[in-house]
Amino acid sequence: MNIKEKNVKELEALSEDIRKRILEVVSKNGGHLSSTLGATEIIVAMHKVFDSQKDPFIFDVSHQAYAHKLLTGRWEEFDTLRQFNGICGYTKPSESSDDYFVAGHSSTSISLGVGAAKAIALKGEQNERIPVVLIGDGSMTAGMVYEALNELGERKYPMIIILNDNEMSIAKPIGAISRMLSSAMASPFYQRFKKNTESFVDNFGDGARYIAKRMEESLKLITPGILFEEMGINYIGPVDGHNIAQLVDIMKTARKLNEPVIIHAQTLKGKGYEIAEGKEEKWHGVGPFDLSSGSSAKKTATKSATQIYTESLLSLCEKNEKIVGVTAAMPSGTGLSTLIEKYPTRFWDVAIAEQHAVTSMAAMAKEGFKPFCSIYSTFLQRAYDQVIHDTCLMDLPVVFALDRAGIVGEDGETHQGVFDVSYLRAIPNMTLFAPRDEKSFHQAMGFAAKYEHPCSLRYPRGSFITTDLPESAPFELGKSQLLQTAKSNILFIGYGNGVGRAYQTAKCMKEDVSILDLRFVKPLDGEMLRDLSDKYNKWFVFSDTAKHGGVGSAILEFLAKENILNISVVSFEYEDAFITHGNTRVVEESLELLPEQLAEKVINHNP
Numbered sequence: 001m002n003i004k005e006k007n008v009k010e011l012e013a014l015s016e017d018i019r020k021r022i023l024e025v026v027s028k029n030g031g032h033l034s035s036t037l038g039a040t041e042i043i044v045a046m047h048k049v050f051d052s053q054k055d056p057f058i059f060d061v062s063h064q065a066y067a068h069k070l071l072t073g074r075w076e077e078f079d080t081l082r083q084f085n086g087i088c089g090y091t092k093p094s095e096s097s098d099d100y101f102v103a104g105h106s107s108t109s110i111s112l113g114v115g116a117a118k119a120i121a122l123k124g125e126q127n128e129r130i131p132v133v134l135i136g137d138g139s140m141t142a143g144m145v146y147e148a149l150n151e152l153g154e155r156k157y158p159m160i161i162i163l164n165d166n167e168m169s170i171a172k173p174i175g176a177i178s179r180m181l182s183s184a185m186a187s188p189f190y191q192r193f194k195k196n197t198e199s200f201v202d203n204f205g206d207g208a209r210y211i212a213k214r215m216e217e218s219l220k221l222i223t224p225g226i227l228f229e230e231m232g233i234n235y236i237g238p239v240d241g242h243n244i245a246q247l248v249d250i251m252k253t254a255r256k257l258n259e260p261v262i263i264h265a266q267t268l269k270g271k272g273y274e275i276a277e278g279k280e281e282k283w284h285g286v287g288p289f290d291l292s293s294g295s296s297a298k299k300t301a302t303k304s305a306t307q308i309y310t311e312s313l314l315s316l317c318e319k320n321e322k323i324v325g326v327t328a329a330m331p332s333g334t335g336l337s338t339l340i341e342k343y344p345t346r347f348w349d350v351a352i353a354e355q356h357a358v359t360s361m362a363a364m365a366k367e368g369f370k371p372f373c374s375i376y377s378t379f380l381q382r383a384y385d386q387v388i389h390d391t392c393l394m395d396l397p398v399v400f401a402l403d404r405a406g407i408v409g410e411d412g413e414t415h416q417g418v419f420d421v422s423y424l425r426a427i428p429n430m431t432l433f434a435p436r437d438e439k440s441f442h443q444a445m446g447f448a449a450k451y452e453h454p455c456s457l458r459y460p461r462g463s464f465i466t467t468d469l470p471e472s473a474p475f476e477l478g479k480s481q482l483l484q485t486a487k488s489n490i491l492f493i494g495y496g497n498g499v500g501r502a503y504q505t506a507k508c509m510k511e512d513v514s515i516l517d518l519r520f521v522k523p524l525d526g527e528m529l530r531d532l533s534d535k536y537n538k539w540f541v542f543s544d545t546a547k548h549g550g551v552g553s554a555i556l557e558f559l560a561k562e563n564i565l566n567i568s569v570v571s572f573e574y575e576d577a578f579i580t581h582g583n584t585r586v587v588e589e590s591l592e593l594l595p596e597q598l599a600e601k602v603i604n605h606n607p
């Protein structure tokens, strides 16, 4: 039956069926669980009142949009969620015309809505179509949201913004905005007012009590909405984000206003799966798990790069009290939660605010501190000008510790950490290097902690490719490390996690090869490369970076500048295309980047 014809009871039953389907698939495949369980009724109500075939449905981050996928013809194939060639974990127009826009990086939805509303107005379609945005309280903390609200409040395009406030980002939300949003019921003024009026009206009977109740209601409506109302945007709420009848009525009312409206819905993150309900960070993004017990299926033995980073930073902090650091709403993902707990006056979660994170740390560097910006490679893209304009132009000693560098797997195109060498290498005063394993990671961190200019080190999601690499030499600026020499004319040049891949590829070959750990891609070890160009004339580059502007590019630039013309360079970095989602190994195989595939390419390469 078409959702438009369903009554409230049927919509409630549909929500429960959706929850069951989400739990069934996410417990098998992994994915974003608690966000998407909590947004179910809101999304069902959206589809009841609006039409995603004509109204732009815009989900912020869109990790919470599984119910939308289930309601738009993907119920059966939802079994393939986040699998290679399966359903994407985020909205993706190429997957369905009901998915209006790509999403994955947060806080873009309101700008998208304003742009869509402008176009709808220009095309004279305002009576037929209206943008409907769903954004979470965590995503409301990024500056881009206020750029969009600023214009929307001025131009007043008709638009529905549903703010799904579950009082959680990935972790507990931080900052004034989150506090403002959920402060309505708890504000001291509001509580005093409530207490005083209750005692006051007890002496005057029902009529007065009724008036006080209305005042209390109106006060509730005023407190969190004051920010939006003052900006010229209608505010309705807070409302129960699990009450479908109320949600449907309010969305219908909001549509009739034909103005910009924010509906502030309060929900329970993880609703419907008791173990995950409430303020449980670990249920935001999950691997496969046992439904009855909630215990995760996969246990990882080897230490992750994030764990190494955390241990390294902890030991550096003990020796140097000038070391400080930030994360932009990824405390556990970056490992910074440990540092925040141990050094609460030196480490901060600044919410989803990468631009603010970088620039505020630049100021701390100017004040003589040694900041570590712990940000995923993909999310640092959000703060590119802050790296150039506020950090490198001032030549300030900020360390950009880029986790999730390389293919990240099931998060797919929006989250692959593959562009950082390309986007950072072009910036003057920036130094780029990468550890290959645990030992070299500690050395790289020691180097970073003393380095007096901007620098960036990168490391993979999960653990390094291999742990049995040769002993690591201390990190020196612009110095590489020759790990293995052989008689053949073949040289493997590895960078970061690419060194492990070079070793695994070498093992697949009958012929011995020489292997260099490049360590620094900026500045390059010119002396070593000149020396090696006399001995080896077939170079192969192994790095989890985009080819364009990446490590191979840097080496080719060097050879050209040195007028060294007899070397053939083949880069096994990523081609000029966005990399899809799926299990990392499966994705790498599709890109022909597995060691055995690379060995084939080396053997068959005849320049």
Ligand SMILES: Cc1ncc(C[n+]2csc(CCOP(=O)(O)OP(=O)(O)O)c2C)c(N)n1
Pocket: 035, 036, 061, 063, 064, 104, 105, 106, 135, 136, 137, 138, 139, 140, 164, 166, 168, 169, 170, 269, 284, 328, 329, 330, 352, 354, 379, 382
């Ligand atoms: C620019 C950017 N920074 C960080 C993230 C990582 N991230 C994904 S979802 C999320 C929290 C979102 O919280 P909220 O909007 O409240 O949604 P909820 O999961 O609570 O429904 C974060 C920090 C991101 N996707 N984009």
Ligand SMILES: CC(=O)[C@@H](O)[C@H](O)COP(=O)(O)O
Pocket: 032, 061, 063, 104, 170, 284, 285, 333, 404, 408, 411, 461
């Ligand atoms: C939706 C989002 O952007 C985050 O939840 C991201 O998926 C976290 O990635 P990791 O699982 O690699 O920490």
Ligand SMILES: [Mg+2]
Pocket: 136, 137, 138, 164, 165, 166, 167, 168, 169
């Ligand atoms: Mg939230």
